[in-house]
Amino acid sequence: MDFRFEIVQDYMPFFLKGMAVTIGVSLAGILIGLILGLFIALGNMSSNKLIRLPFNIYINIFRGTPLLVQLLIIHFGIVPMFMSPSDPLVSLIIGLSLNSAAYIAEIFRAGIQSIDKGQMEAARSLGMTRVQAMKLVILPQAVKRVIPPLGNEFIVLLKESSLGSVLAAPELMYWGRAAAGQYIRIWEPYLTVALIYLVLTLSLTYLMNYVERRMKTDDLR
Amino acid sequence: MISVKNLKKSFGDNEVLKDISLDVDSQEVVVVIGPSGSGKSTFIRCLNMLETINGGQVLIDGKDLTDKNTNINTIRTDVGMVFQHFNLFPHKTILDNITLAPMNVRKMKKKEAEEKAMGLLEKVGLAEKASAYPESLSGGQKQRVAIARALAMEPKIMLFDEPTSALDPEMVGEVLEVMKQLAKDGMTMIVVTHEMGFAREVGDRVIFMDNGYIIEQNEPTALFDKPQHKRTKAFLSKVL
Numbered sequence: 001m002d003f004r005f006e007i008v009q010d011y012m013p014f015f016l017k018g019m020a021v022t023i024g025v026s027l028a029g030i031l032i033g034l035i036l037g038l039f040i041a042l043g044n045m046s047s048n049k050l051i052r053l054p055f056n057i058y059i060n061i062f063r064g065t066p067l068l069v070q071l072l073i074i075h076f077g078i079v080p081m082f083m084s085p086s087d088p089l090v091s092l093i094i095g096l097s098l099n100s101a102a103y104i105a106e107i108f109r110a111g112i113q114s115i116d117k118g119q120m121e122a123a124r125s126l127g128m129t130r131v132q133a134m135k136l137v138i139l140p141q142a143v144k145r146v147i148p149p150l151g152n153e154f155i156v157l158l159k160e161s162s163l164g165s166v167l168a169a170p171e172l173m174y175w176g177r178a179a180a181g182q183y184i185r186i187w188e189p190y191l192t193v194a195l196i197y198l199v200l201t202l203s204l205t206y207l208m209n210y211v212e213r214r215m216k217t218d219d220l221r
Numbered sequence: 222m223i224s225v226k227n228l229k230k231s232f233g234d235n236e237v238l239k240d241i242s243l244d245v246d247s248q249e250v251v252v253v254i255g256p257s258g259s260g261k262s263t264f265i266r267c268l269n270m271l272e273t274i275n276g277g278q279v280l281i282d283g284k285d286l287t288d289k290n291t292n293i294n295t296i297r298t299d300v301g302m303v304f305q306h307f308n309l310f311p312h313k314t315i316l317d318n319i320t321l322a323p324m325n326v327r328k329m330k331k332k333e334a335e336e337k338a339m340g341l342l343e344k345v346g347l348a349e350k351a352s353a354y355p356e357s358l359s360g361g362q363k364q365r366v367a368i369a370r371a372l373a374m375e376p377k378i379m380l381f382d383e384p385t386s387a388l389d390p391e392m393v394g395e396v397l398e399v400m401k402q403l404a405k406d407g408m409t410m411i412v413v414t415h416e417m418g419f420a421r422e423v424g425d426r427v428i429f430m431d432n433g434y435i436i437e438q439n440e441p442t443a444l445f446d447k448p449q450h451k452r453t454k455a456f457l458s459k460v461l
Contacts, residue, residue: 118304118306121304122304122308122309123310124271125271125297125302126297126322126326126370126371128294136325140312
């Protein structure tokens, strides 16, 4: 196998640009997903069945269907209603946000429900409203517990953003496919792209481990 | 101060409180005893609506808890509660545990709330732990902080749900001591406990509950020395 490094070299500026886009859409996706996810988690934990229902349906749909299908529907079906022509980057960010929101909602729910119910009772018995108890007592404790699974979700999201290449969103995988098409080569572009993804996810893993260790020592105050 | 009329409470098909009626006067200390599963914890938790009430009425200081128009949060500020498992907030220092509700519910200024909290910590003998976190405290210390936290809201009534049951034996005394002082200061108290010595010494009235009913109630000496009901006798013969 002859590995033509000049292909990698030629395309490196595009790979780097694509990497920046990949990081950008993943960050946007996780941030919007966090806000939506918290909202959905709280809605899905309502004591009222009717309020719970739409949130529950949302979670089931977005977790139960492939992200690729969601992206295609969003890009070719929904976004064109508001924007023409639809921008693949916008569609990709919307898709990643809505999809991650469903997973993040479940992460938040698990985190909130893992807090001993005596905490809520103690807060309520002191006269706090449900919202005050959530904000002052439950969520600050839950946040610490959800950080590791949220880190995982971010890593998953970063990898899944490669599906944006199908919409021709100029992220990392898109440039990999472009190089493969231009040179009719497999190994050089795809291995390079894989390596860049690996560097990104491993750095994130390392960062998450660091944050977790810091939080552990925080606990030992 | 507290008036309970025909209180009923079920968990699904399981009726835990069948027909409870009870009046508690201001400054009275009522001790509730009974075998586990008798409904005594559920009963005390109904008094500040930690459990929803299925039937009957609970009046706290004249306000009806079962009335939909009653603001339960306002009533809860008047009814302090101490739990078996302390339920201190682990992410807050001892001082912040105590000031959290006064500052956010009573809208007290931080400085004022902290001064008050320090006063209460002194009262329970833990002023030097103000900046510590709950996990560094022993069980007995945690429970004394929990009492101070409840007192910071200046409640008119204090409910104690088995406050010493989760403690190592050598720590029970320090918590009971704080409770005794509180009773001496004239607090209206309802205490669910297995500490018969405390019931006898501090209680104005002892209530024996079994199977969702109040079986017998009397002054401590009378109830402990001359129980009238055979179930009371059977229970006391096991625990005394």
